[in-house]
Amino acid sequence: MEAFTYLLVYSILSSFLRTSIPVDTITPSQSFSDGDTLISAGGRFQMGFFSPGNSRGRYLGIWYTISSGTVVWVANRDTPLNDHSGVLKLTDKVLILLNSSNSIVWSSSNSSITAQNPVLKLLDNGNLVVKDENVDDPVNFLWQSFDYPCDTFLAEMKLGRNLVTGSDRIVTSWKSPDDPGQGEFSMRLDQRGLPQVVIMKGDTIKARPGSWNGIRLSGYNTALMLNPIFEYEFVLNETEVYYKYKLKNSSVLTRYVINPSGIAQRFTWMSRTHRWELFSTFPADQCANYGFCGAHSSCDVEKSPVCGCLERFLPKSPNNWDSMDWTDGCVRRTPLNCSGGDGFLKYVGLKLPDTSSSWFDKTMTLKECEGLCLKNCSCTAYANLDIRGEGSGCLVWFGNLVDIIVLTEGGQDLYVRMAASELEHIEKKRHSSKKKQAGIIVGSTLFVLGMIILGLVSYIWKKKLRHQGMTTRDHTKEYDDGGGKEDIELPVFDLTTIANATDNFSRKNKLGEGGFGPVYKGTLLEGKEIAVKRLSKNSGQGLNEFKNEVLLIAKLQHRNLVKLLDQTKSKLLDWDKRINIIGGVARGLLYLHQDSRLRIIHRDLKASNILLDNDMNPKISDFGLAKSFGGDQGDAKTNRIIGTYGYMSPEYAVHGQYSIKSDVFSFGVLILEIVSGKKNKGFCHPEHHLNLLGHAWRLWIEDRPIELIDDSVGSFTVFEVLRCIHVGLLCVQQRPEDRPNMSSAVLMLSSESLLPKPRQPGFYTDSSEADSSLSTPCSENKISFTSFEAR
Structure with a gap:
């Protein structure tokens, strides 16, 4: 019996050692x-x-x-x-x-x-x-x-x-x-x-x-x-x-x-947070999508529209080009003359075209490469094969030039073949430009005098604006985005035009009211619908906030940012529309934080500042409180806490500290509001005294998150709803460093990759912290995308 026990223990111990020793x-x-x-x-x-x-x-x-x-x-x-x-x-x-x-x-x-x-x-x-x-x-x-x-x-x-x-x-x-099979x-x-x-x-x-x-x-x-x-x-x-x-x-x-959605992502393990942090993504923007602008064109995320034909090329399908469908690309204005007379136009700072139809040689010089390309009628461009030092080797293209991108830094030189007449035209244009520059230098005194006169007119116009209390736009404003001041041309509307457009600010045209004042719907003579802000005497905001908003909107161009002269629309929203709104707002914020020439923190992102166009596409509006950063500046502090409670991040509401992560917090609140159809501020539930964030968190940790979705959305995809809630909770975490940036948030929403576990939200309220108003019976609390809240 002892021998049997010894053998049993030895067997168990051997098994344990076999599986436990590294x-x-x-x-x-x-x-x-x-x-x-x-x-x-x-x-x-x-x-x-x-x-x-x-x-x-x-x-x-x-x-x-x-x-x-x-x-x-x-x-x-x-x-x-x-x-x-x-x-x-x-x-x-x-x-x-x-x-x-x-x-x-x-x-x-x-x-x-x-x-x-x-x-x-x-x-x-x-x-x-x-x-x-x-x-x-x-x-x-x-x-x-x-x-x-x-x-x-x-x-x-x-x-x-x-x-x-x-x-x-x-x-x-x-x-x-859930499936590692080949995607x-x-x-x-x-x-x-x-x-x-x-x-x-x-x-x-x-x-x-x-x-x-x-x-x-x-x-x-x-x-x-x-x-x-x-x-x-x-x-x-x-x-x-x-x-x-x-x-x-x-x-x-x-x-x-x-990942399963085709996004290439580089992650790095951060020992401090014990998490994988997203380091980079590809494609990172629309220009990185292959051939986004078609043949013989370039894509530049710093411009609007992002696509443009190469110099002396024309859109192949102008009608499609006008509607921002660039897939047909561009064609030459003047055909090449293979019998002689062609030359090359140099482009700089580019991602070189698709090299699948190219030929290369490691030993040739750039001059030899040019001669080789000229001798071959099918050769359309050439470049250095190796850019180290002064460059070496030869790379030539045959046929169409596809997938060219303008890079912000580190781009390469590309020499594109042109007809001789086109090169002459370009040379004349450049010569004329030099003469104009000389004229500007000679006329600088007159320019300064003109600016003084313009300043006087601007001062008079400002005083008129204060008396009239309306949202007229200055014609020319000086704007500083951190890289020096520049003039911006803005359209001017007189009081009569806007009064006629809004039926003299009729109540029936009133859309809502915000911190600036009432907002009216109007229609210009040509049929264009507009939203007009009118400064209220009791407003805590004024001319500076108004100027800030107009100037920022004029500088920023993105499909999910509201432009000057846009329209609003309110409608019942099914799940497809709601998830489209979430994605659109995410892309708009990503543009503000990362992809625009400015680095913008909105500071007042909320449901009432998301306008919807005729196709129910979201537009981020109200830039009166927005701040622009220059260089590597990423955060700031203020003693003037302005915004909307319920959307403010804890660090901003308590300490006045704001950064792009403050907008991320607001975005997380917005996601949960869109999913649930309820507002965070003033939310009540018969079973507890939690706000919407606390309610969503409670459902999440109790494995009941699907209960958060609004009953009126109709049919929906469970995975999409759960993913939106998950991302929303990640965005509203207490500490800014725990929240994803908008680049990560966009990828999280559009992919099927595993997400980190969220931590408890900021401003999570329990019964001891609840607002006394929550003790009153609950009432219906639906969000509206055109109701404006006072701040």
């Missing part, structure tokens, strides 16, 4: 079962069986030890196991994964290399390898997981093709957060012409990070690629072509992922 190697005599773990020598990566998300299937995968939910590679991604009976075995030089009936559900490829003592080892870079026990050179590995990527592009992994074996290393998205999006090296990194949806290019120019991929700004943490490499020889990156600091944890 090991990184398996030999052919060992098997690896569900519940076992393999841990790399440095403890960075772990291998085992797992079930993703809500899936019941079992998969063999590799993940970060510090973040078990962050899976970087899956063996049987398209053939899940149905139970926990999976076993991994290493035969002579092949890995096989067996199910409960000993059938093979996955196996590694055979190798032409032989090994005396083959072992399976998990390396500390995340690479799972089959190799000879005494061999550490990757060239002599029998098999490695890095040759078969899933959705994650890790440091030291190659993206490209082995020209000897013909195998491609392609990063492919998961189908969904429809992939990142690969397109080897046509000069090889370039592309993101594809099926067989179609979706986005193009670009080709290697000696320093970086051509589609990225210099700052993004010249990061001290990373070192990039591109290799093109007789045996292989690939792109990869290395980490200069081995302590950094970073990964590049293609």
Whole structure:
């Protein structure tokens, strides 16, 4: 009996030791079962069986030890196991994964290399390898997981093709957060012409990070690629072509992922917060979508509209171009003359065109490259192949020039072929421009005198505006966005015009009332509908806030920001319209915070400042309290707390500190209001004294978030609703650093990737903190997108 007990204890202890002692190697005599773990020598990566998300299937995968939910590679991604009976075995030089009936559900490829003592080892870079026990050179590995990527592009992994074996290393998205099977999006090296990194949806290019120019991929700004943490490499020889990156600091944890929506995201692990922080995304804006502006055009996010034909080119379909459909691109104003007389026009600061129809030579000079292109009638442009130093090599294009982007920094020179007559026209235009500049210098005294007169007129106009108490716009205003003052031309409307448009400020045309004063709907003679603000005598705001709003709106151009002369509309909203509004507001805020030439903090984002056009598209309005930042300034403090309670972030309402994260908080409140159809301020519930944020948080932690949705929305997609609530709660967290920025929020709303767990919201109220007004019986509290609140 004692012997039996000893054997039982020994068996249990042996089993415990087998699964608990960290090991990184398996030999052919060992098997690896569900519940076992393999841990790399440095403890960075772990291998085992797992079930993703809500899936019941079992998969063999590799993940970060510090973040078990962050899976970087899956063996049987398209053939899940149905139970926990999976076993991994290493035969002579092949890995096989067996199910409960000993059938093979996955196996590694055979190798032409032989090994005396083959072992399976998990390396500390995340690479799972089959190799000879005494061999550490990757060239002599029998098999490695890095040759078969899933959705994650890790440091030291190659993206490209082995020209000897013909195998491609392609990063492919998961189908969904619950299914690691091969999705429809992939990142690969397109080897046509000069090889370039592309993101594809099926067989179609979706986005193009670009080709290697000696320093970086051509589609990225210099700052993004010249990061001290990373070192990039591109290799093109007789045996292989690939792109990869290395980490200069081995302590950094970073990964590049293609999510199920086709967005490439780089995440870095922050040890302070114990979270993955989003470092960059691609595509990051509409210009990064492949061929967004069509052929022979360029895309510039700093301009409106973003698309424009190359110089001396015309829209191929002018009517479509006017309606902002640029897919047909542009055509030459004057055909090329192949018999002679063509030349080249130099463009600077560009992401070079698609190189799939290009040819290159490493040894030619730029002058030789120009001569070569002139001799070939099909050659349309040329550039340096390598931009290091003074540049070297030759890269030429044949056919259409597609997917050109104007970069804010680090762009390249491109020489586009032109007819001689077009070059003469351009030269005359430039000469004329120089003469005009000389005239401006000569006439500077008259200009100063004119500005003095204009200043007097402006002063008189301001006094008239104060007496009339209406929202007339100054004709010319001096504006300082942090980079120097400039003049802005604005339309002028006299009092009679606006009085006629609003039927003399009739009550029937009153839309609502805000902190500035009443807002009226009006119609100009040409039929254009307008919203008119009229300054109230009792308003806490005045001319400065009005000027601030008009000037900011005039400077900013985005489809989700209200323009001067826009219209409002109120209507019952189904779920599709609500989620469209949420997405539109998110993109508008992203533009304000990151993509506009100014860096704007709105400071008063709320439901009543979201106007809807005829198609129910949202427009962010009311920039009277907005602040613009210059340079790297990211936050500020004020002693004058103005805005709308219920939307204010805790740090602003209590301490007067505001930043882009203040707007993020307001956006989170807005999401929860749109989902629920209730306002945060004054919200009441018969079961508790929580505000809307507290109510949403309570439902979330009790696993009942779907109860938050408004009963009147009709049919909806559960996943979309839950995701909106999740993002809303992330945005209203107490600490600004815990909230996502708007770039992350936009991606969260549009993707299916796993989201971090939200923490308790700021201004979370319980019964002891509740407003005394909450003790009154609850009444219906619906939000309206055209009711304006006093501030």
